[in-house]
Amino acid sequence: MSRLQAPLTRRERLRSRITAVIGLVLVWDLLWGDFSLLNTVFGVLVATAILVVFPLPPVKFGGRLRPVGVVRFAARFLFDLVVASFQVALLAFRPGRPTNAIVAVRLRVPSDLNMTLVAEAVSLVPGSLIAEADHQTGTLYIHMLGVRDEAHLERLRAGVLLLEARLIRAIGSDEELRKVSAPRAGDREESPS
Template sequence: MNGPAPTRRQRLRSRITAVVGLVLVWNLLWGAFTWLNTISGALVAVALLVVFPLPAVTFGGRIRPLGAVRFFARFFADLVVASFQVAFLAFRPGEPKSAIVAVRLRVTTDLNMTLVAEAVSLVPGSLIAEADQQTGTLYIHMLGVRDAEHLEHLRAEVLRLEARLIRAVGSDAELRAVNAPREEPAT
């Protein structure tokens, strides 16, 4: 379901972006932005990318500022609420119930799966147990599951998160995919 192979220019831009990102992280790890840290970081970044080349990831969407604001506002609200929920579970007597839920995403590109998985994992109480790229399914360990109805609610929340993410950075085709009526797979 991935698009066409990236052009030479796209690959070069991707590598330059990776080097800049790695140099930024290198400087942050050393705690100071100096010429020595920047040059040594660039050398380390280039060596890493030669030894461990990154797979080609194409970005076919576009950034929509209003969608991005909505995504981050809801994401930060989810962080706060989930933090209190996990704290409540930690102090409540008894062992909290948890479950692994399978969520089949509507947009199965590598980039979308990665972004959704990262957003889900950053919220306290949820963690990606496995990602199946073939089927576009994320298996998520969720803490504090009450019953089957609550589990379905959590699954729907992940799909809403995916929709907000696509509305923030998705392509027109991806927007159509998340806005289309959901067909439940036969079991």
């Protein structure tokens, strides 16, 4: 396990450990279906033991939770999930083969957490799948199903960036928020070939 890139302060590390314990205790209680005090205390013991034996890699969480943003993100995500599920289902029964495309989308906030969450959300919405991710530049290469033409492709690319913006509005820091709100200068220009 590499501890090379761990510029976390003591407080940040403590906070990420406490978050991990809370998450594990929640899973424990849900598995037992029992939220009694005794069960929870035992869950805390088990969670602490697990984290001592298998420490999690440090995750830097610089932002803060914005409840309105979280609700908006979740609602839009569910809506996308339903719409896109039926689109892919339709594609499955329609005659003819769908044409696809692999799109490179450069995220504006290339932090690990942001990249992971955007990739998860993009993958869960049917019709898009992460084919490759570039850690250094924060670029996601997304395989899109049923892309009709160049204009459709650009709409999908804009959709991914909008998703990122919604995510940042839900959990990002103020600085990250400025990044996604401002028009970007170093935008990658793709000429239609």
